Amino acid sequence: MEPVCLVEPVPSSGALRVNPAALGLLRVLARPLHVLAIFGPCGTGKSFLMDRLVGQGEAFPRSPGIWVWCLPHPTQPDQALVLLDTEGFPQQEGDETKLSRLFLLNVLLSSVFVYNTRSEGDPQRQLDRLTYVRDLPRVVRVLDESWENSCLLSSVLPDFVWCLRDVAPDPCLDEVLEAMDHELDSALSSPQDLEDSPSSCVQRLFPCRKLFRFCSPQGDGGHGEQLSPAGQLHPMFQKQMGRFKDYALSRSPKTVVGNRAVDGVFLADFLERIVNLLSRDEPVFLTEICNGLQQEGSNYSMGYPVDPMGGSPPSRAAASAAQPLVLEPKREHMVPLHASRPALPVLAKVAPSTAQPGAMEEPMCLIENSPDGELQLNQAALALLQSVRQPVVVVAIAGLYRTGKSYLMNRLASKDQGGFSLGSTIQSHTKGIWMWCLPHPHPRRAGHTLVLLDTEGLGDVEKGDTKNDTWIFALAVLLSGTLVYNSLGTIDQRALEQLHYVTELTERIKVKAAGEGSRQEGEDSAEFVRFFPAFVWAVRDFTLQLQLDGREITEDEYLENALKRRQGQPEKLDLPKKYLRQYFPSRKCFVFDRPAPRRDLARLDELPAAALNPDFLEQAQRFCSHIHQHAGTKTLPGGHLVTGTLLGNLAVTYVDAIRSGAVPCMESAVLALVQIENSAAVVEAVAAYEEQLGLRVVLPTESVQELLELHAQCEREALRVFLARAFKDEQQYQRQLKDKLDSKRAELCRQNEQASSDRCTAALLELSQELEERVCEGSYSVPGGYQRLLDDQREMVEKYQLVPEKGIMAAEVLQQFLKSKEMVAQAVLQTDQSLTDRQREIEVERARAEAAEREAQLSQEMQARTEQLLQDQKRSHQEHVQQLTAKMEQDRRQLLAEQERALALKLQEQERLLREGFQKEAAQLQHQMQNLRTEMSRPQGSCSIL
Numbered sequence: 001m002e003p004v005c006l007v008e009p010v011p012s013s014g015a016l017r018v019n020p021a022a023l024g025l026l027r028v029l030a031r032p033l034h035v036l037a038i039f040g041p042c043g044t045g046k047s048f049l050m051d052r053l054v055g056q057g058e059a060f061p062r063s064p065g066i067w068v069w070c071l072p073h074p075t076q077p078d079q080a081l082v083l084l085d086t087e088g089f090p091q092q093e094g095d096e097t098k099l100s101r102l103f104l105l106n107v108l109l110s111s112v113f114v115y116n117t118r119s120e121g122d123p124q125r126q127l128d129r130l131t132y133v134r135d136l137p138r139v140v141r142v143l144d145e146s147w148e149n150s151c152l153l154s155s156v157l158p159d160f161v162w163c164l165r166d167v168a169p170d171p172c173l174d175e176v177l178e179a180m181d182h183e184l185d186s187a188l189s190s191p192q193d194l195e196d197s198p199s200s201c202v203q204r205l206f207p208c209r210k211l212f213r214f215c216s217p218q219g220d221g222g223h224g225e226q227l228s229p230a231g232q233l234h235p236m237f238q239k240q241m242g243r244f245k246d247y248a249l250s251r252s253p254k255t256v257v258g259n260r261a262v263d264g265v266f267l268a269d270f271l272e273r274i275v276n277l278l279s280r281d282e283p284v285f286l287t288e289i290c291n292g293l294q295q296e297g298s299n300y301s302m303g304y305p306v307d308p309m310g311g312s313p314p315s316r317a318a319a320s321a322a323q324p325l326v327l328e329p330k331r332e333h334m335v336p337l338h339a340s341r342p343a344l345p346v347l348a349k350v351a352p353s354t355a356q357p358g359a360m361e362e363p364m365c366l367i368e369n370s371p372d373g374e375l376q377l378n379q380a381a382l383a384l385l386q387s388v389r390q391p392v393v394v395v396a397i398a399g400l401y402r403t404g405k406s407y408l409m410n411r412l413a414s415k416d417q418g419g420f421s422l423g424s425t426i427q428s429h430t431k432g433i434w435m436w437c438l439p440h441p442h443p444r445r446a447g448h449t450l451v452l453l454d455t456e457g458l459g460d461v462e463k464g465d466t467k468n469d470t471w472i473f474a475l476a477v478l479l480s481g482t483l484v485y486n487s488l489g490t491i492d493q494r495a496l497e498q499l500h501y502v503t504e505l506t507e508r509i510k511v512k513a514a515g516e517g518s519r520q521e522g523e524d525s526a527e528f529v530r531f532f533p534a535f536v537w538a539v540r541d542f543t544l545q546l547q548l549d550g551r552e553i554t555e556d557e558y559l560e561n562a563l564k565r566r567q568g569q570p571e572k573l574d575l576p577k578k579y580l581r582q583y584f585p586s587r588k589c590f591v592f593d594r595p596a597p598r599r600d601l602a603r604l605d606e607l608p609a610a611a612l613n614p615d616f617l618e619q620a621q622r623f624c625s626h627i628h629q630h631a632g633t634k635t636l637p638g639g640h641l642v643t644g645t646l647l648g649n650l651a652v653t654y655v656d657a658i659r660s661g662a663v664p665c666m667e668s669a670v671l672a673l674v675q676i677e678n679s680a681a682v683v684e685a686v687a688a689y690e691e692q693l694g695l696r697v698v699l700p701t702e703s704v705q706e707l708l709e710l711h712a713q714c715e716r717e718a719l720r721v722f723l724a725r726a727f728k729d730e731q732q733y734q735r736q737l738k739d740k741l742d743s744k745r746a747e748l749c750r751q752n753e754q755a756s757s758d759r760c761t762a763a764l765l766e767l768s769q770e771l772e773e774r775v776c777e778g779s780y781s782v783p784g785g786y787q788r789l790l791d792d793q794r795e796m797v798e799k800y801q802l803v804p805e806k807g808i809m810a811a812e813v814l815q816q817f818l819k820s821k822e823m824v825a826q827a828v829l830q831t832d833q834s835l836t837d838r839q840r841e842i843e844v845e846r847a848r849a850e851a852a853e854r855e856a857q858l859s860q861e862m863q864a865r866t867e868q869l870l871q872d873q874k875r876s877h878q879e880h881v882q883q884l885t886a887k888m889e890q891d892r893r894q895l896l897a898e899q900e901r902a903l904a905l906k907l908q909e910q911e912r913l914l915r916e917g918f919q920k921e922a923a924q925l926q927h928q929m930q931n932l933r934t935e936m937s938r939p940q941g942s943c944s945i946l
Contacts, residue, residue, distance in 0.1 A: 008065035020652045024383025029264030032253035035082045037106040040116035042088030050085050060085040079253050101278045103132035111254040113158045119167040130198045140284045160206035169215040169236050184209035212244045363420050366435035373468040388644020394451045394634045396476040399486030401457020409454045411620050420454045431456050442628040473501040474508040481634035483533040488540050491562040496576045503575045510665040528583040530902045535584035542591035559589035565916050585905035590623045639894030640727040678726045678733040685722035686740050689714045700756035700807025704865045707752050708872045711745050723887050756807025763803045764817050767796050783834035815854050899936050
């Protein structure tokens with residue numbers, strides 16, 4: 001995997017939130033974890049050090065929050081290596097509360113904590129910048145007791161490793177430090193008089209303290225974050241890096257109270273619990289959390305003692321039988337932030353006939369519904385959904401319990417047996433929302449994933465919680481592109497009254513965030529028509545004749561007749577009709593005969609097709625064919641296609657809102673997705689650029705123009721990748737991409753110059769070897785030697801000119817080489833007895849003129865190179881503007897098409913209301929349509945990439 005954001009700051013509040021996708025990746029790690037975290041000031045090369053620890057280039061992004069990278073341990077195959085890279089704290093005062101919480105998370109999660117600083121002045125002053133260490137004994141306690149905490153706390157904290165960067169190279173000092181086992185205290189004074197100083201707190205709280213010195217990666221006093229190819233790292237830096245790596249990777253895995261190792265599930269739950277406590281400014285009692293976790297679940301791969309020989313942990317059953325936790329030296333424990341911890345995730349089996357990510361052989365629960373009505377996401381299912389990068393067609397089914405919803409969904413999945421579990425009693429069977437990801441079966445949807453969502457039955461008398469039912473129904477509406485409502489019998493007054501969940505959607509869903517122009521509830525709900533799914537009513541066990549006033553009617557006509565509104569109808573009957581028509585203007589109806597005799601319904605999924613009602617089979621086939629052909633790809637407002645990744649993020653946003661007591665807001669959810677998806681689009685685009693560069697570019701190139709053309713091709717591909725994924729970008733993220741690609745171009749030019757310079761220098765050294773030997777032998781220190789030297793130099797230059805693939809530095813390197821030989825030529829000239837003083841003066845002037853001519857020619861080449869770079873900057877700017885303009889125009893067309901569809905549907909409903917005599921509601925619709933037309937006529941914003 002690549003690094004992903006684990007904990008990010010919330011821009012509006014400064015609070016911290018956990019990324020569920022990252023938790024899902026942690027939770028699949030069943031081995032003991034070696035967790036190494038890094039923390040320190042901005043710009044000190046933290047990410048560079050972590051990348052080098054595992055031999056990578058630029059893997060960790062320079063982004064806010066804490067980023068996690070899960071890797072196989074390079075030396076311990078039975079362990080997983082987890083790296084945590086944290087945003088740096090600023091030189092001046094920043095958000096101290098946020099930074100303190102990030103520091104505490106680093107310490108509590110890690111088995112090795114690295115404090116990374118530059119060498120600037122007194123080293124102890126750099127250590128004393130770690131003021132956040134004072135918060136450790138105040139916030140974190142081992143026991144809920146009033147007696148001394150520091151001694152107990154020191155027994156559960158990680159190793160403290162201080163990396164002092166960009167020091168002056170000093171091999172002797174390095175050897176002394178090595179001989180002293182890198183003990184940190186050897187470099188510090190003992191501040192006994194300042195017990196509350198950060199350095200004193202480090203000495204008091206962290207029993208294992210180490211110091212590692214690093215010179216600049218180039219050995220030239222440059223900054224540590226200046227990245228260089230591995231071949232250009234200074235030998236001393238490589239040696240220092242090797243010592244640090246040997247120490248950091250040889251430490252014991254992450255353990256908890258009782259010296260017991262933990263796995264990824266436990267670490268993820270611990271993180272959630274700590275973030276929850278810190279966000280409420282509550283103290284962290286480690287032993288209480290440890291014992292609580294052990295009592296709550298026996299499914300953790302933890303609780304087994306660390307095997308000093310590196311053996312595998314015992315089975316989970318054996319682990320659960322382990323003795324209770326006893327306070328012993330070394331480390332801590334934890335639990336989940338968002339309600340109860342899900343069971344140990346069991347990843348769904350991937351269908352062997354499909355290679356696409358996320359394809360599932362059987363369904364799994366996506367949103368769990370606990371007995372007390374709390375909704376929570378199953379992290380394993382969420383991680384699987386977020387692995388789907390294809391656009392998704394999302395079909396959800398809702399309806400009363402025990403009406404055969406799961407069976408109908410299994411038909412959509414083309415499964416006669418297996419699939420969504422069926423119940424055969426009067427009790428509700430499906431709990432929460434279950435998910436099934438499949439390759440879309442229809443040729444028109446090739447490259448799409450079909451996501452089926454089977455929801456818990458509504459109106460379960462044993463549950464008796466209508467509010468929980470309404471949230472289940474609201475989530476089905478929010479997550480789906482097509483909503484199937486399943487009922488029994490007929491569409492009559494009772495069936496409509498049972499659909500009262502539609503009338504409560506205004507209380508459960510918001511389109512706009514609060515404060516956006518003080519929108520009234522009616523104005524907000526008027527937008528539902530643009531964002532809600534298509535509605536399909538499936539009427540099961542239908543026994544009536546489809547006739548009206550003596551003529552046969554279609555199923556759709558049957559539905560529309562049932563939804564006719566009449567003046568004076570009771571509100572509880574009229575409101576479901578009103579809101580169903582208002583919120584779901586795209587409607588379809590299917591009726592189904594009973595599939596089999598009553599006695600066989602209990603084993604319906606076991607019956608062969610021959611035992612089923614032929615009329616039912618034909619009706620089910622028409623239903624499935626309609627869904628497969630006409631159910632559209634899930635989109636966001638504005639027409640952006642939703643992938644499995646986006647759908648998973650939507651589910652997180654909506655469920656988190658419900659759990660917090662808020663109302664899910666579509667606009668807020670989209671804004672959150674914009675940040676997540678567009679940031680990922682930048683990363684993906686840069687990766688595409690680097691991939692194309694690796695395939696196309698061989699350095700050195702013969703000209704700057706050739707290099708810039710290759711860069712332009714790679715940039716074009718990166719831009720295509722970015723625009724394919726990004727959406728609703730107000731040029732912020734594309735500007736970030738352009739800045740990154742400009743930096744890549746500058747680095748590419750530098751590498752090209754260096755490759756050319758290296759090749760040319762090697763060629764000149766080889767060609768001049770014989771000439772150098774003659775100089776050393778004194779072959780030119782004879783009468784006529786100066787002319788012979790000039791002839792040999794000209795011959796060498798001619799051979800040099802014939803060397804292929806020298807690159808753009810050929811002239812400059814030659815000029816530097818010849819200039820370095822001028823002293824030798826002058827010495828030979830002055831000792832050549834065959835020349836008169838006047839001839840010597842003439843030769844000196846000639847040599848000077850030739851050198852000036854070469855300098856002038858070289859200056860022209862460099863000027864031309866600079867002009868080419870400036871022209872490429874203009875080309876790049878124009879390319880970005882053109883691509884963005886085209887993207888904005890495409891988005892504008894999609895938005896207009898969406899608005900025109902909404903307008904046409906509103907107009908259709910207005911005409912129907914007028915026929916039915918609802919003049920006031922028709923006038924309200926007229927007002928909504930006028931607002932929509934005004935919005936459609938607004939001019940498009942201009943494009944400007946600065």
